[in-house]
Amino acid sequence: MMGLxxxxxxxxxxxxxxxxxxxxxxxxxxxLSPVQAQVLRLLEPERPMPMGRLACGLGCDASNVTxxxxxxxxxxxxxxxxxxxxxxxxxxxxxxxGRRVRTTMLARLAEPPVEITRLSREDQELLAGILARMAxxx
Amino acid sequence: MMGLxxxxxxxxxxxxxxxxxxxxxxxxxxxLSPVQAQVLRLLEPERPMPMGRLACGLGCDASNVTxxxxxxxxxxxxxxxxxxxxxxxxxxxxxxxGRRVRTTMLARLAEPPVEITRLSREDQELLAGILARMAxxx
DNA sequence: CAGAGGTACTTGAGGTTGTCAAATATCCGG
DNA sequence: CCGGATATTTGACAACCTCAAGTACCTCTG
Numbered sequence: 001m002m003g004l005x006x007x008x009x010x011x012x013x014x015x016x017x018x019x020x021x022x023x024x025x026x027x028x029x030x031x032l033s034p035v036q037a038q039v040l041r042l043l044e045p046e047r048p049m050p051m052g053r054l055a056c057g058l059g060c061d062a063s064n065v066t067x068x069x070x071x072x073x074x075x076x077x078x079x080x081x082x083x084x085x086x087x088x089x090x091x092x093x094x095x096x097x098g099r100r101v102r103t104t105m106l107a108r109l110a111e112p113p114v115e116i117t118r119l120s121r122e123d124q125e126l127l128a129g130i131l132a133r134m135a136x137x138x
Numbered sequence: 139m140m141g142l143x144x145x146x147x148x149x150x151x152x153x154x155x156x157x158x159x160x161x162x163x164x165x166x167x168x169x170l171s172p173v174q175a176q177v178l179r180l181l182e183p184e185r186p187m188p189m190g191r192l193a194c195g196l197g198c199d200a201s202n203v204t205x206x207x208x209x210x211x212x213x214x215x216x217x218x219x220x221x222x223x224x225x226x227x228x229x230x231x232x233x234x235x236g237r238r239v240r241t242t243m244l245a246r247l248a249e250p251p252v253e254i255t256r257l258s259r260e261d262q263e264l265l266a267g268i269l270a271r272m273a274x275x276x
Numbered sequence: 277c278a279g280a281g282g283t284a285c286t287t288g289a290g291g292t293t294g295t296c297a298a299a300t301a302t303c304c305g306g
Numbered sequence: 307c308c309g310g311a312t313a314t315t316t317g318a319c320a321a322c323c324t325c326a327a328g329t330a331c332c333t334c335t336g
Contacts (some may be wrong), residue, residue, distance in 0.1 A: 005248045006250040006254060006255075006265075007262075007263070007266040008250075008254055008257070008262040008265045008266040008269065009248075009251075009272060010248075010252045010266075011265075011266055011269035012254070012265070012269060013247065013248075014273065015269060015272070016154060016157055016160075016272070019154055021197060022154075023158075032260075033292065033293080033320040034331080035292085035293070036292095041281070042251075044189065045304075050156040050312065050313080052312085052313060052314080053312075056216035059159060060293085060294065060295090061294070061295060061296080062313075062314065062315090063294090063295080063296080063297095063314080063315070063316080063317095064293065064294055065314085066242075066314070066315055067292075067293075067294095068292085068293080069294080071285095081198075085311080086302075086303070086304045086312090087301080087302060087313095087316070088257075088300095088301065089302095089310065089312095089313060089314085090313080090314070091207065092174060100158060109151065109302085110143045110144075110147075112143075112146075112147035113147075114149045115272040115273075116144060116146055116150070116272070117144075118272070119146070119271060119272060123268050123271060124144070124145075124146045125146075126264055126268060127146045127150070127265070127268050128145040128146040128149055129149075129224065129251035130261050130265050130268075131146065131150060131153060132149060133257065134153070134253040134256070134257060135149065135152065135153070135253070136255070139287090140334070171322080173321085173322070174321095176288075188284080189285065190283085190284060190285080195302080196283095196321065198322085198324085199323070199324055199325080200284075200285065200286090201285080201286070201323085201324075201325080201326095202322065202323055202324075203285085204285070204286055204287080204320080205321080205322075205323095206321090209321080224284080224331075224332070225284095225287085225330080225331060225332085226283065226284040226285065226330065226331045227283095227284060227331095228284080228285070234317065277336100278335100278336090279326105279335095279336095280333100280334085280335085280336105281332100281333090281334085281335105282323075282331100282332080282333080282334095283330100283331080283332075283333100284329100284330085284332095285328105285329085285330085285331100286327105286328080286329080286330100287326100287327085287329095288325105288326090288327085288328100289324105289325090289326090289327105290323100290324090290325095291314080291322105291323085291324085292321105292322085292324105293311095293320105293321085293322080293323100293325080294319105294320085294321075294322095295318105295319085295320080295321100296317105296318090296319090297316100297317090297318090298315100298316085298317085298323100299308105299316075299317100300313100300314085300315075300316095301312100301313085301314085301315100302307080302311105302312080302313080302314100303309090303310105303311080303312075304309100304311080304312100305308100305309095305310090306307100306308090306309095
């Protein structure tokens with residue numbers, strides 16, 4: 001009764017499980033916790049973000065963001081700035097130092113793992129096509 | 139300069155990021171933390187596991203496992219048992235209650251998300267083939 | 277067989293992440 | 307201007323995580 005799992009999903013699920021540790025590992029290379037890396041990934045330069053929107057992006061309570069931002073700010077990677085339009089809001093901007101870390105980290109994340117590069121060019125193109133169709137939400 | 143990311147990896151990476159929250163969400167349905175769900179997943183019935191091997195499977199320090207097991211044991215989902223061969227070792231077994239939670243949870247994890255079921259049969263077969271080739275480590 | 281060194285687990289200190297409830301400051305509609 | 311919403315912070319508390327040290331046990335070696 002349990003052996004009837006959709007084969008594509010079975011394999012994709014295994015892959016997801018196997019790659020679970022990737023982000024934390026890469027974050028650690030930059031002495032960042034997983035959440036901190038996530039913040040740096042979400043906080044695009046030239047695109048400041050209010051703390052509430054960050055809480056939303058992280059999928060956690062707003063009160064949690066306070067401490068996370070505290071620590072990243074203490075390390076000089078991001079900065080709290082008042083929002084001129086609404087004085088309740090604190091807007092987050094990435095500092096030059098943060099931008100450097102972010103760029104290197106994103107490049108590191110962009111490196112395809114061997115599992116991908118080992119695939120033939122045809123398989124890679126097929127895979128990209130299928131994934132694109134999966135992502136296409138009507 | 140950074141736009142040259144492997145398209146298949148780009149899409150797969152997006153998928154990984156998007157599915158990041160899946161396991162925690164399903165765990166929460168059973169009032170389990172993500173790590174607790176992971177333990178239940180790893181601890182197959184009929185296949186007791188020493189705490190050290192669990193630490194290895196979770197990729198964390200052995201001292202951390204103590205507390206995690208404490209809480210699962212307090213909830214009656216798993217049990218510590220002495221290992222007859224080596225009295226230093228504590229072997230973990232899943233209880234009947236734990237087995238019930240585990241079964242339901244695995245069934246829940248096995249449900250393919252819409253993104254998969256929406257694919258044509260051909261795409262699903264292609265995808266399974268490609269993923270199988272990815273998983274094939276020589 | 278005695279003791280040395282290694283292994284499995286626990287304990288304790290300390291930090292990060294997470295929640296919820298309550299406080300503070302600000303905004304907006306009437 | 308006032309009352310109700312909204313953004314952030316604070317405080318209390320719990321889970322998870324690491325490292326260092328402790329305890330109990332195993333195993334090898336002389």
